[in-house]
Amino acid sequence: MESRDSVIAALESLPATVREVDFKQRGYHLEVLLEPKRLRPFAELLRTGGFYLSFISGLHVRPAIEVSYQFANHDFPCRLVARVEVEKDNSLPTISDIFQGADWHERETKDFFGVIFRDHPNLEPLLLAEDMADLKPLLKSEKTLKDRSAVMRPEENEEEKPSADAAGGEGA
Amino acid sequence: MTESFFLPDLLRILFTFVCAIVIVFGNAVVMGYLERKLAGRFQRRPGPMEIGWQGVLQLAVDGVKLVGKQLVIPAQSDKVLYRIAPIVSFAPAALPLLVIPFSPKLQGRDFDVGLLFILAIVAINVLAILIAGWGSNNKYSLLGAMRSVAQNVAYEIPMLLTLLSVIMVTNTFSLQGIVEAQERIWFVFLMPVAFIVFFIATLAETNRAPFDLPEAESELTAGFMTEYSGMGFSLFFMAEYTYMFIACSLTVILFLGGWHGPPLPYADYTSAIWFFLKVYFLLIVMIWIRWTFPRVRFDQLMNFCWKYLVPFSLVHLLVTAVVVKL
Amino acid sequence: MNTSTTQGNTHRYVLNMGPQHPSTHGVLRVILEMEGEYVVNPQPVLGYGHRMHEKMAESRSWAGFLPNTARMDYLAALVYNHGYVGVVERLAGIEPTPRAEYIRVITSELNRLQSHLLWLGVLVLDLGAFTPIMYTFEDREKILDILEDVTGSRLTYCYMRVGGVVNDIDDKFVERTRAYIEWQRSRMPMYEKLVTGNIIFRKRIEELGEFTPDLSRRYGVTGPVLRASGVPYDIRRAEPYSAYPEFDFEIPVEHGGDCMATYLVRVREIEQSLRILEQALDKLPEGPFRAKTPKKIKLPPGDASFAVESPRGELVYHMTADGSDIPYRLKIRVPSFSNLSIMPELCRGMLLSDVCACMGSLDLVIPEIDR
Numbered sequence: 001m002e003s004r005d006s007v008i009a010a011l012e013s014l015p016a017t018v019r020e021v022d023f024k025q026r027g028y029h030l031e032v033l034l035e036p037k038r039l040r041p042f043a044e045l046l047r048t049g050g051f052y053l054s055f056i057s058g059l060h061v062r063p064a065i066e067v068s069y070q071f072a073n074h075d076f077p078c079r080l081v082a083r084v085e086v087e088k089d090n091s092l093p094t095i096s097d098i099f100q101g102a103d104w105h106e107r108e109t110k111d112f113f114g115v116i117f118r119d120h121p122n123l124e125p126l127l128l129a130e131d132m133a134d135l136k137p138l139l140k141s142e143k144t145l146k147d148r149s150a151v152m153r154p155e156e157n158e159e160e161k162p163s164a165d166a167a168g169g170e171g172a
Numbered sequence: 173m174t175e176s177f178f179l180p181d182l183l184r185i186l187f188t189f190v191c192a193i194v195i196v197f198g199n200a201v202v203m204g205y206l207e208r209k210l211a212g213r214f215q216r217r218p219g220p221m222e223i224g225w226q227g228v229l230q231l232a233v234d235g236v237k238l239v240g241k242q243l244v245i246p247a248q249s250d251k252v253l254y255r256i257a258p259i260v261s262f263a264p265a266a267l268p269l270l271v272i273p274f275s276p277k278l279q280g281r282d283f284d285v286g287l288l289f290i291l292a293i294v295a296i297n298v299l300a301i302l303i304a305g306w307g308s309n310n311k312y313s314l315l316g317a318m319r320s321v322a323q324n325v326a327y328e329i330p331m332l333l334t335l336l337s338v339i340m341v342t343n344t345f346s347l348q349g350i351v352e353a354q355e356r357i358w359f360v361f362l363m364p365v366a367f368i369v370f371f372i373a374t375l376a377e378t379n380r381a382p383f384d385l386p387e388a389e390s391e392l393t394a395g396f397m398t399e400y401s402g403m404g405f406s407l408f409f410m411a412e413y414t415y416m417f418i419a420c421s422l423t424v425i426l427f428l429g430g431w432h433g434p435p436l437p438y439a440d441y442t443s444a445i446w447f448f449l450k451v452y453f454l455l456i457v458m459i460w461i462r463w464t465f466p467r468v469r470f471d472q473l474m475n476f477c478w479k480y481l482v483p484f485s486l487v488h489l490l491v492t493a494v495v496v497k498l
Numbered sequence: 499m500n501t502s503t504t505q506g507n508t509h510r511y512v513l514n515m516g517p518q519h520p521s522t523h524g525v526l527r528v529i530l531e532m533e534g535e536y537v538v539n540p541q542p543v544l545g546y547g548h549r550m551h552e553k554m555a556e557s558r559s560w561a562g563f564l565p566n567t568a569r570m571d572y573l574a575a576l577v578y579n580h581g582y583v584g585v586v587e588r589l590a591g592i593e594p595t596p597r598a599e600y601i602r603v604i605t606s607e608l609n610r611l612q613s614h615l616l617w618l619g620v621l622v623l624d625l626g627a628f629t630p631i632m633y634t635f636e637d638r639e640k641i642l643d644i645l646e647d648v649t650g651s652r653l654t655y656c657y658m659r660v661g662g663v664v665n666d667i668d669d670k671f672v673e674r675t676r677a678y679i680e681w682q683r684s685r686m687p688m689y690e691k692l693v694t695g696n697i698i699f700r701k702r703i704e705e706l707g708e709f710t711p712d713l714s715r716r717y718g719v720t721g722p723v724l725r726a727s728g729v730p731y732d733i734r735r736a737e738p739y740s741a742y743p744e745f746d747f748e749i750p751v752e753h754g755g756d757c758m759a760t761y762l763v764r765v766r767e768i769e770q771s772l773r774i775l776e777q778a779l780d781k782l783p784e785g786p787f788r789a790k791t792p793k794k795i796k797l798p799p800g801d802a803s804f805a806v807e808s809p810r811g812e813l814v815y816h817m818t819a820d821g822s823d824i825p826y827r828l829k830i831r832v833p834s835f836s837n838l839s840i841m842p843e844l845c846r847g848m849l850l851s852d853v854c855a856c857m858g859s860l861d862l863v864i865p866e867i868d869r
Contacts (some may be wrong), residue, residue, distance in 0.1 A: 002558075022738075027803030027816075052715040053836075055806075057829035059818055068801065070816065070831070074711070074724075074731040079803065101717035104544075104839045112552070115841075127868060137553050138827070151820045153698055153800035158570040215632035311513050315535065315850070379624065382698055389523045389625045391851045466698050467626025469851050470535060 004029060004078045011029035014038055016082075026104035028070070036087050043095040047073050051097075054079070056105035056113060058113035060134075061142045065113055109147055113128040113136040173338030175315065178326050179387045188280035192269040196197035199417045204231045206452075207459050214463045241402030246309060251401065253307030254458035258400065258407035261300030264416035266291045272421050273348045275431045275444040286347040287335065290422060294377070298324045301386060301396050304408070308399040316395025319470060323376055331373035334366040337492040356427040363492065366428045369485050371454075374419040376473070380460035385470055389405075420454040420462060421447075428454075428466040507535055510751070513850075517546045521624045521854040528841075530853070531670065536851050539858035540845045542838055545555045555828035560586055560797060561660075562820070563828070568654035570832065571866035576602075576609040576649075579658040585804035586660050587766040587841040589797050597785045598662035599741040602645035603784045604675070605645065605657060606740075606780045607771045613809035614768050617861045622693055625702050630693055637685060643676050660795060662788025672779055679772050686769070687707060694765065698759065707844050709755035709858040710852035717843075718836040721811025722763045723860060727755035745777045757859035775861035776845050796823050810861055849852060 004020075008030065008169040011018045023157075033080040034042055054070040065086045072079040085094055094117040096103040106117040109124035117123060125133050205220075205228065212219025220227030223280045233287065245254060268290040270280035278498055283289055298321055305317020341362070342353040376383040387395035424430060424447060434448030468476070516527035525546035527617045529834045531539040555563045567582040568575035582601055587594060588642045594602075606646035615638045618633030648667050649657040657664055693699055695761060714724045726730055750766035752759035775800045800839050811833030818827040845853045 025588065025591070025802065026800075027805065047715075050715065052720075053718045054812065054814055055718075055829065055831035057816060057831075059827050059828075068816075070814065072736075072805075072812075074715070074729050074736075077738065078646070079805070081803070093584070099716055099718070102841070104835065106754050123805055125545075126743055127548045129545065134615075137550055140557070146826065148822055151799055151801065151818050153798070156800070211628070213628050216636060217632060313510065362653070388626065390626055391854050392522060398739075426510070438545060458550075463629050464692075465627060466622060466696065468698055469702055469849060471849065472701060 003076060007049065007078055007080070007100070010049065010127055014042060014045065016042060028079040028081050030078065032080055032082040034082050034084045036092055039084055039107055040093050040095060042082065042097070043069075045099045047098050049073075050075060051078075051080075051172065053099040054102050055106070055166055056102060058109050058115060059151070060113060060138060060139065060145065061151060062145055063148070065084055065090070065115060066148065067113075067115060069095075085112060088115060091118050093118050094120040100146070114139065188270055191268075192266040195269055195417070196266050196410065196414050200413045201231045201235075202452075203413040203416070203455065204234070206456065210456065210459050214460070218307075220413070234366075235406070238402055238406040239453045242445070243402045243404055244480060246397075246399050248465070249309045250307040253303050253406075254399070257300050257304035257307055257493060258404045258411075260303060261297055261411040262407040264293045264296045265411045265418075268418045268421075269352065271347060272418070273351055273430060274447050275439075275441055276348075277440040278384055278444050279348065281331075281394065282346055282348045282408065285345045287339075287345045287422075290347075290371070290418065291332070291335075294415060294418060295324075296326075297411065300411075305396040308396070310399050312392045312394075312398045313396050316386040316388070316392050316437070318396070319388075320379065322394060323379070323383065323385060323473060324472075327376040327481070328480035330369050330477065330485040331377065333482070333489050334363075334370045334373070336427070337363060337366050337489050338487075340489075340492050340496050347425050347430075350430070353422040354429040355431060358427065358432070360429075363381075363427075365484060365488050365491075367423075368490070369481050370427065373424060373481060374423060375461065376477070378416045378419050378458075379415065380458055380466050382465040383473060384467060385473060393445050397448060416455060417451065420451045423454055424450045509626055510538060516543075521857065521865070522618065523862060526838075526862065526864045527867070528853075530850070531623055532850070533853070535849050537845055537848050537850060540842055545868055546859045547865045551869045552828055552830060555773065555825050557824070559823045560795075560825055561602035561823075563825070564659075564760055565654070565656045568656055569865070570869055571808060571810070571813075571834075571863045572653055572832070573613040574609055574808045574810070575653065575655040575865055576605050576645075576657060577806055579655060580606050580740070581808075581813050581815045583658045583660050583755055583807040584796070584806065585802055586797070588659065588802040589800065589802055590660070590795050591660050591798075592791055592795070593789060594661050595786050595789045596741070596783045597666075597787050598789065600778050600782050601663050601667055601787060602658060602774060603741045603745075604667070604782075605649070605655075605663075607774050607778070608641050608675070609655075611775075612638050612645075612767060612769050612811045613762050614771075615765060617809075618689070621855075621858040621861075624854050625699060627693075627696075627699070630689070632714055633685070633688070633692075637678065637682060640678050640681065642672065642847050644678060647671060647674075659788060661791040662786070666787040672782070675779060677777060679775055682768070682772060684848070685731075686765075687764070694761075703757035703761060703859065705754075705846065706757045706847075706852055707859065709760075710842075710845065713843070717840045719811070719840055721833050721837065721861075722838055723760055723806070724811070726752065727753045727761045728753040733805050733812055737805055739804070739806060741778070742774075743776045743828075745778075747774050748811075757855060760859045778793060790820065794823065796821060797825065808833055810866075811837060811862065830869060832869065834860075834862045834864075834867045838862055838867055 009031060016038060019031045021031050021109055049071050051071040056069050059066045067083040067084050070152045074129050075149050094106060096106055104126055106120055109115050110123050111125050128135060193362050209219040220230040223229040271283055271286040271289055273279040301320040302317045305313040338359060342350045379386050387397060397405060428450050431443040431447040436442040510533050513532050515530055516522035517525040517571055529541045530537050551566050554566055567578040571578055591732040615634040619634035622630040646652050648665050648671055649655045665800045709727045711729045713728050728751060730749045734751055749768045750763045752762050799821045800817060801818040803814055803816045805812055812859040813833055814831035816826050816829040820826040845856055
């Protein structure tokens with residue numbers, strides 16, 4: 001992949017919802033909404049496309065924890081954020097065999113959010129101590145937990161309403 | 173050679189023994205101060221300044237501190253080996269001083285095999301390091317000890333080979349004899365290659381940078397000394413400086429003309445000044461090297477010995493043999 | 499000795515390096531499975547300096563988190579400041595003034611220089627030479643003095659604010675910085691002779707830890723380590739931020755990928771940072787050093803990233819807000835985290851002393867990894 005357009009085309013054929021966003025406002029170029037089962041093909045696609053994994057992070061919102069993967073490319077400016085909602089059993093497939101760097105990021109996400117990455121070779125606590133494995137410090141309390149729509153830009157909320165519902169329905 | 177015409181033998185032995193101890197401790201103090209002060213100069217900082225004029229009493233204060241410190245003996249260590257290692261290292265350090273000719277008359281005993289005597293005594297230090305490394309029951313200590321043994325055994329070979337060149341020329345193992353043979357020309361001018369090889373091997377034998385792998389702070393924390401505190405540590409520390417002194421004395425005797433120098437009144441005794449000046453010059457060079465170079469890696473150390481020093485000294489030995497025969 | 503029998507091989511033993519070890523710089527612990535002096539399997543253990551900054555960010559207003567940013571990477575506190583105020587500005591839609599952007603670049607670059615100088619000394623210290631670190635600290639001291647005057651602190655700066663900076667820089671600052679640039683240039687030939695040209699130094703790190711662009715893609719390695727393998731990737735160029743597009747500077751690249759190449763890249767970056775400083779001082783615009791901002795800034799719902807080039811690589815703040823002044827979630831992507839994760843693969847089969855050299859050339863700051 002040589003340009004952002006070819007990346008968008010390849011991602012849309014996965015299929016995935018790809019949206020070009022304003023870099024000045026958001027700090028990244030592409031936003032990708034993924035279903036959990038497309039996560040591994042997506043990662044393989046980016047691996048062959050010359051991307052590197054910047055980080056994996058979680059976000060505790062209603063209805064389910066959302067894990068975001070940020071990738072960027074050495075050859076042309078294309079920073080993309082992929083959002084995946086965890087499956088019902090609070091798990092996602094690992095990508096640590098495709099991007100080895102994901103190993104530690106996934107362990108960190110397991111530490112902080114309790115997300116299980118299936119088939120991860122060694123999902124031991126990384127930053128927390130062994131006896132803190134159940135702490136999950138970044139989970140929100142009932143009082144502070146918000147809906148996904150509450151942390152989205154208003155304009156996105158408007159346009160994304162239908163497709164977000166569709167994704168939610170499929171996951172359930 | 174040096175007949176005792178004014179002292180009975182027993183007194184003479186006692187006197188040399190006291191002198192040797194004074195030299196051991198005095199040298200440790202002078203070297204400790206020199207090392208820290210010169211390191212400071214090389215690094216554009218003043219070095220110790222607080223205690224006494226220009227920090228000269230710093231070492232005395234450090235000594236008191238070290239003596240006063242608790243000896244922590246690791247619970248899992250081999251108690252006997254752990255305790256005797258510093259003694260095994262320090263006790264023989266004074267012995268070579270008995271045969272070193274500081275001036276024509278200032279010498280404890282002039283053995284026919286003085287050179288071999290020194291080499292034999294100095295080799296005991298390796299054993300002490302090995303005991304310390306094994307007895308501490310610490311992996312860093314053991315790694316340091318392993319390195320030390322391999323390094324000392326390897327570097328003894330080029331050292332002895334270059335020594336042999338000198339012996340071929342002088343035809344004697346007596347240290348006084350070797351010095352006297354250099355009356356007209358110092359051997360450093362006759363055999364510069366041998367001098368360089370010998371000095372490098374000396375650095376390795378005394379575990380000085382850039383060959384200080386047995387203690388390698390950044391890798392092995394403190395190598396074989398990791399578990400030692402208080403006096404245990406300071407005995408190793410003093411032994412190290414004494415062995416450096418002996419190694420430099422040997423270099424001076426073999427290559428730099430021993431006590432030879434411009435004539436002085438009462439030269440039989442006062443020419444020891446030239447001897448000490450030369451020895452401390454070499455010691456300062458050693459300090460200079462230490463604070464300039466990074467440490468070599470273990471395989472590089474071995475390669476350097478077997479691929480460069482040993483062949484060089486062998487060729488040198490051959491050339492010397494041919495020249496002497498002619 | 500405690501000899502482990504991993505995989506039935508009785509020659510292997512486990513050596514615990516750290517968390518208190520001179521060359522793990524801080525509180526990193528590495529469990530080394532060894533065979534003699536050879537390292538068979540190095541496994542880093544993290545978390546000894548873990549403070550959960552990301553949770554702290556969620557429990558106070560965004561402004562209250564500013565001092566925290568300085569306490570992750572204590573060698574690049576201003577760069578961390580910069581990234582954080584950047585992400586808040588991006589979310590809240592605030593434009594800093596041109597003069598503020600210049601001051602940010604100047605102080606960030608001074609901070610980068612200071613970090614590189616410390617790294618230079620420490621790398622050589624890891625290799626067993628004690629003297630260069632004293633020289634680099636002498637240079638570093640000058641930077642710290644300059645920065646202390648304007649920011650008020652020497653290490654954990656909290657200098658940048660949304661819309662600008664705390665204090666304006668004055669003529670004295672400009673003058674001292676210019677004098678420093680000249681001084682640093684005059685020192686570089688000495689380092690060239692003392693360190694770069696040193697035969698033992700070269701033999702120790704040449705062809706050590708060879709590194710390919712593909713390896714860095716798999717692990718997400720960035721910064722000088724990546725550039726040493728031939729990829730000219732620098733956030734300052736790839737995703738220009740602040741006033742960086744206005745300066746003419748090179749991205750130093752080497753092609754060996756070994757520790758020597760990493761070393762050369764960093765040393766050349768020192769010169770490039772000096773160039774940026776020089777241009778920034780020449781072109782420094784007049785005007786306010788802080789934009790007019792509302793008294794209390796609320797972060798509108800939505801998310802934003804802000805990537806900056808820290809001395810160690812790509813630093814990303816990713817903030818999600820819900821409309822209050824407390825961030826809903828702040829993810830901090832730190833460069834050393836990914837850079838260290840290659841260690842098990844990179845250092846397998848090395849000698850113990852090479853592992854120390856390799857870690858030194860990765861330029862790790864452990865509190866940054868642990869956060």
